Amino acid sequence: MFVFMANITNFFAQKSTIDSLKISLLQEQTQKQKAATYLLLIDNYFSTNKDSAEYYIEETLQFTKQESSLQVSYVSALLKYAQLFIVKGDYKQSENYYNKVWAILKDNYDYELYSKYYGDFGVLHFYKGDFKGALTNFSKALELAEKENIEEDQLRFLNNKALAMSYLGEAEASLDVHKKAIFLAEKLNDSTALGKSFNNIGLIYEDMKEHEKALEFYLNALEIKKNGTSQIDVANSLFNVAGMYKEIGEKEKDTSLYSKAENYYQKSLDIANQINYGKIILYNKTGIAQLATARNQPRKAIAIYETVIPLAQKANDNQTLRITYLNLGVNYLKLDILSSAETYLIKAKPLIETANNPSDKASLYENLSKLYADKNQFKIAYKYFEQQYKLEQELSKNSLQDKISDFEIKYETEKKEKEIAEQKKELLAQELAIKNRNLYALLLASALLILAIIFFAIYKRNQLRRKQLQKEIELKDAISTIKTQNRLQEQRLRISRDLHDNIGSQLTFIISTIDNLKYVSKDANEKLKQKLTSISSFTGDTIHQLRDTIWAMNKSxxxxxxxxxxxxxxxxxxxxxxxxxxxxxxxxxxxxxxxxxxxxxxxxxxxxxxxxxxxxxxxxxxxxxxxxxxxxxxxxxxxxxxxxxxxxxxxxxxxxxxxxxxxxxxxxxxxxxxxxxxxxxxxxxxxxxxxxxxx
CATH class of the missing domain: 3.30.565.10 (Histidine kinase-like ATPase, C-terminal domain)
Structure with a gap:
């Protein structure tokens, strides 16, 4: 209930901020102020309404494109577009925008834009399954943040770097980076970053097959993220929790945990569909397919995976493709359809070997070994069995388990020491408060200040209502003007019809009458005939001019x-x-x-x-x-x-x-x-x- 109320409060606070920003766009602003307002609107819409975010990105690009003084805002909008396409799962389009940004930035150093570029470009590489590229870009971004001594950015890039390292199988080094990130998050009191660290440590435990421990960290991360404003983070955490319930259910043969897993997958999928989060939509579909595999429903799993392939190919999402191909091979093996199993496992092989995730490689080689053993090709089967064995030896991670245990003990010890220090501070503050007889005056002043803030907020709200009322009056005036213009247009059309139907027909009648007179008056003198011809010609010209006038009157x-x-x-x-x-x-x-x-x-x-x-x-x-x-x-x-x-x-x-x-x-x-x-x-x-x- 508390989380729900917090989300409602966040929603209304964000809506109020958006309304305030829209109103400020209608007021007089300098070009730089207007550009900054556009960027704030993009930030506020980004996690809640992708269509509105895209609209304001376009508006910002049009407004800032031709002004050299607004280049920073222009590049920031391009970066937002690139991020938006990552979330939608269109990685090719995202990469195009990052290339546009680099073409502008390469000769003009600006820390804020450079760090955004490297940090966000690393995210694109990560989602494409290129973990080496992701690590390279996150490391560059971290170096810049350390050089400029900006701790908030250091914290973000530490988390991302540690995540990329864990996906590359560098779990020990990843833990050292996570330790730095956790202590920096606590120093900055950044619960969002702390949630990311917990989430990423959960990934390391998951890689070690310590699924119960991974679930513990994922649940802690989820609780922190629920209190934040990012629906993207919540969707990711729900997906991770679902995956662990599935893994534990498989290990313990507990089918009730499959239902829990499916529930979390569905919650994550609902949020992803709501915010058009393409990547996590694909991930949840593959997760539900994996549940079908675990429940020994290979045909259902295959049907789901086959719907994922075209979406992942369109988004150029190699990370999803490699898992999808691998699991299609596994399910076809269960059905003993060896030709299809071989097709998909061979498709998965270059993608998995490029991503270089040891756990995925071990699974691939294990299934290739089974496939070729079933096909009686024992030499090839043995080759893959050897490769699987070597990887599993590397993945035993006994030393890493000790390192994690040591890390947890140190972390808990330091955390308790901090809590004791905080308690001492509180005791000193209480003693000081008892001795300070001016506390009541301070409380009274605080109450008066709060009342002043409340009254000021009421005043500002009334002022906003007056402005909105004025806008409504202006809108009514505009509607009235449009109605008047419509009535005038209808009058013009009526007059033009009258001219055409009455005067036009009368002039035509005159021409006809004159032509008849010319025919009847065959013996009339030449002068009269010329006069009649002249009148007929003049009347004809008058009809043409009348038609031109009607043509103009019929159009606004x-x-x-x-x-x-x-x-x-x-x-x-x-x-x-x-x-x-x-x-x-x-x-x-x-x-x-x-x-x-x-x-x-x-x-x-x-x-x-x-x-x-x-x-x-x-x-x-x-x-x-x-x-x-x-x-x-x-x-x-x-x-x-x-x-x-x-x-x-x-x-x-x-x-x-x-x-x-x-x-x-x-x-x-x-x-x-x-x-x-x-x-x-x-x-x-x-x-x-x-x-x-x-x-």
């Missing part, structure tokens, strides 16, 4: 692609009326870039007017239309090779005045360059602020 935004299509449509009509002119249109701007409808419509009308002027007056053979982006402007150029005109001597007509007026309405500019016999160039420049983001 007009993309470059829409504009380009509209210009092409207009040019096709121009080609039909003046087939001797060659038209070219090109654009090298994002086709999805868009404008407010009024900007797009004005630009289109100006382009129409410019092309019409060229058709009417320029006597050109070629007209080019180019849409480009230059610096902070969207630029349209209409260029003809016609007769040109003298800007100084020509009076600007209504057409050019209208073009200038339309560009002025959208904060754009129009530039006209023309020379006699050389043609005319009209350039339209619209600030990119008038455009919207890509749609």
């Amino acid at each position: 935004t007009i993309s470059v692609e829409d504009l380009h299509s509209r210009i092409l449509s207009f040019i096709e009509k121009a080609k039909a009326s003046v087939p001797t002119i060659n038209f070219n249109i090109s654009y090298d701007i994002d086709a999805n870039k868009s404008f407010p409808s009024i900007v797009g419509m004005n630009v289109f009308r100006v382009i129409q007017e410019a092309i019409n002027n060229a058709l009417k007056y320029a006597e050109a053979s070629t007209i080019d239309v180019q849409l480009t982006k230059k610096e902070n402007y969207f630029v349209i150029t209409i260029l003809d090779n016609g007769i040109g005109f003298n800007l100084k001597s020509v009076t600007l007509g209504n057409g050019l005045s209208n073009m200038e007026k339309r560009m002025g309405e959208i904060d754009g500019t129009i530039i006209i360059n023309s020379e006699l016999e050389k043609g005319t160039e009209i350039t339209l420049k619209i600030p990119l602020e008038s455009t919207l983001d890509s749609v």
